[in-house]
Structures are given as structure tokens and as C-alpha cells.
Amino acid sequence: MVKAGVYLVVLLSYLCCYDGYKILVVFPIPTLSHGILGEGCVRLLLKAGHEVTYIAAMPLQDTHPNLTQININKKQESKILKNITNFINPHLNTHFNFDPFHTSLNSTKTVLENEEVKRLISDPKQIFDVLIIEWFFSEVLSGLSAVLHCPYIWLSSLNPHWMILELIDDVTSPAYVPSYNSLTAPPFTFQQRVTQLWYQIRVYYFKHFQYSIEEQKLYSLLIPFMSKRGRSTPISALEDMRYNASLILSNCDAAMLAQAISLPQNYKPVGGFHIEAQVKSLPNDLQKIMNNSKYGVIYFSIGSIVKSSELPDNVKRELMKTFSELNQTVIWKYEDNEINTLKNVHIRKWVPQQSVLSHPNCILFITHGGLLSITEAIYFGIPIIGIPLFSDQYQNVDKSVIKGFGKKVQLSSMIAHDLKIAINEVLNNASYLEKAKEQSRIYHDRIVSAGEELVHWVEHVVRTRGAPHLRSPAITLSFYQKLYLDLIGLVAVIFIIIAVIVLPVLHSYIANNKIVKTNTIKTKNKKNNKIVNSQSLKK
Missing domain, CATH: 4.10.220 (Light-harvesting Protein)
Known part of the structure; x- marks a missing residue:
């Protein structure tokens, strides 16, 4: 009886001292890489003692007493995959024309039409201290801040670029800040600077004078919920809400890839926050393979969107032949089992990437150049060979080449031949490993971890009621005033x-x-x- 009373006192003391916040996190893009970022953010907030409601296309698989999840339906995932994988053909395009704007509108519409989401935002009892919304080429979901009457934070999955920075400060110069999908990284030649300028002007016009019309239609779906909560916000308020973010948390770090450009006070680089402090153990079979690899392990993965199994058959055969001629062990993330494996090549449908890269026998990472993969390679000090496919992967790989820890190989019918040359160069030139270790030391030389920094800034926004002291005065000026x-x-x-x-x-x-x-x-x-x-x- 006394023991039970002690437990009760402890419980009541905990409840009285509890200072956790109620946080709504929205990650609508139905791809694994975006899901990994969303999961990392949610896990950090839960660990810090906060109560999280998570609206996502790819919710967490496990449960938590402080976690409420709304699955916004993964039917849209197949649409995105189809749009991209249709470009894979025997001719092997070197650049996939992925339309992020169309994907963003579809994902946003899925959020706003979800019945559970509607019930959540229409219930006046649902009160949140802050929102965290993944930015992906649309600001429609900033309207949730107007509905719920609380500050919001953008979380960007990309390096800083003009489309995200203009939301809190000003449009950056294309002379040295590339667009998200630039095929090259700075420094630019004269022709490249002209190309960057033209692209920025063209997309700026499209986004502000054409795309915004579609955004306005979606934003109007939020107006009834504002009325239900007694908020009178006109439809035109989207232009105000999109520039009303308290912070931008960005999956980047100057020590990783992003060049050291001028950033506003409320742009916080927290790249690598998704990497777990204690990496999970490898499955027994992979652990045995990596432990017994006499010459080291090469890990090969081109991500989760584009699948290795959908490469042309002749390319897959040539890659397998190339790998078989190596002394090293190769672990290949491959989605089907139809390919014949060899003694030193191990096929796996799913690979715990962080666990493989953290193993001391991992000596090379062949990757598509996604920002998460590059970040993890830097975190664990592994040199890379990049095979960029679309979006920001080109400049990610280029920056790794500039920093000296990466080699670039184009996706083409000659990829197996080119890859063999690149593997021999990286493995036989110690400078690649030295540069990878150097970048890793730079990344880890910080006051606190990226995860701790993310949690701090989220809490700071709540404690300071939207962190208005960090906002740039640039957003208060009109275009004509700035110029x-x-x-x-x-x-x-x-x-x-x-x-x-x-x-x-x-x-x-x-x-x-x-x-x-x-x-x-x-x-x-x-x-x-x-x-x-x-x-x-x-x-």
C-alpha cells in the first residue's frame, strides 16, 4: 500500500512538472526519404517529452503513448513512382524530368481531403503549440496555422535555394546559389550563370503567376474550418500566411554539402538529425557477411524511388559481371530475386543503410546522390561514387567531387565499364578516404547534435510565441522597395x-x-x- 502511494506521488509530481508541448507534424510526400525525415523529427520530439500528432503518408510503424498518427493514404505513392520509373528505359536517360509541383499539389490535396484531418482541424478542442510542416514546393499547408491559431515551422529536405529562402528573407542570387535541380554546383561558368538566371526567372514567374492559382484553389478548402473556429481570414491571406513562418529547419549543413552562403537568422541547418545516435545492430546474416569480408565491403544502392530491378537487363548483367571481378564484397540493395548472385555479391531487398555504413569494414558507398545518403556517408566518413538520377542529386554529387571524397559516374549504357574505373580510382587513391574522414570530423565538431538543435529551436518558437525577433525585415518590404x-x-x-x-x-x-x-x-x-x-x- 505504501509502495503504491509512493508511485502515485511520483506520478502526480511528474504530471505537475510536465512541460511538454502539443505539436502537429505534417509530412505529406509519400516517399521513403521524406518519411525518414518525418520519422526522425517525430522521434526526437517524443524523446524530448512532447505530445505529437503526426499527419503523414508514411507513418511510423510502432506506437508511443504521446503519439497520435493520421495516415493520409499511400495510394498516391504509386503515382509518384510511376511518374519517375517510366523514364527508365533501355536508352537510359541521364536526367529524369520529375515535376515536384504536380506532386506537391496532389499530396496537399490528399491532406486536406482526408476525413481524419478534417475532424482534427474542425474540432475547437484540438489546440497545438506549434506546427512543423514539410516544405515541398507549395505553401498551401501554411493555412493550417491560421486555422489552428499557432506558429508554424517549415522543414525543408533540400539544401538552401531561392524558393525556400524567399519565404523568410529574400531571393538569392543565381550567380552562386544554384536552383534545387541544378545539374552543376558552383562555381559557375558564364554560360552556367546565365542558365541559372534564366531558370530562376522562368520558375519565379510560373510559381507566382500560374502555380499560385492552383494553390489558391486548394487553400480555399481551409476557409470553412477557419469559420468554424471563429477566425475570419480571407482567401487572399495565403499571400500573408506563406511568409509567416517562424523558422525553417533545413536538412543541410555547411560542413556537409551546402556552400557557406548568407542565411537569415531564422534559417537553421540541422542536417543529419535523422541519424540515430545509437545505430541499430545489423541482422545476423549481414553482420556475418561484413565481419568476414577480408578486403572490405562496397555498398550499392540507388535509393528507394528508382529501383535497381527496373534497370535494363543488359545493364544489370554488366553490373553483376563488374562486381564479380572485384576482390571486395558487394552488398547490393536490389528489389527482386530474379538476378543470379555470385560468391562476393549479396542481394538484399532491404538494407539498414546506417548500420552498414557505420561498420568498420564498409569502404565505399555507390549511391544515387540523395541528400540523406550523402549525409550518412559524411557522418560515417565513407567515400562515395555518385550516380545522380534527378533533382538535387546532381549538385549533391558534384559537391562531393569538389570536396574530394566522391567520384561521379553518369547513368548510361556504359555504366558498368565507367563504374569499374571509378571503383579502382577511389579504392587505390587514399585521398578519397582521407577527405571523407576530414568531412566527417568537420560535421561532428559541433556544440550539440543536429537532433538536439532541432528540438531546441522548436521549443524556442513556442517559448517566444513565434520567434518574431529572428525574422528578417526583408519580408516586410515589397518587391519594388527592395530594388x-x-x-x-x-x-x-x-x-x-x-x-x-x-x-x-x-x-x-x-x-x-x-x-x-x-x-x-x-x-x-x-x-x-x-x-x-x-x-x-x-x-
């Missing part, structure tokens, strides 16, 4: 007035004065002549 177009206009008007009115009047005045002076002189001359003539006559 001094009003001053230029004023100066132009002054010059026009001078040119059209003042100068002609002045010219007329001067001309008239000249005429008067000329006439005066002529009159004086006539008088003088008369005097001279009269004097001469008198003589």
Missing part, C-alpha cells in the same frame, strides 16, 4: 520633368535673352553711329 524601383521612378520622373518642362523653358528664356541683348546692342550701335556721323558733319 529601389520607387527611388528609380522618382529620379526618372525628375529627369523627365527637367527634360520636358525645365529645359525647354530655360532654353526659351536664354534664347529670348539673347534676342533682347542682340537688339539692345544693335540699338546702341545705331545710336553710336548716329553720334559719330553727327560729329563728323559738324567738323
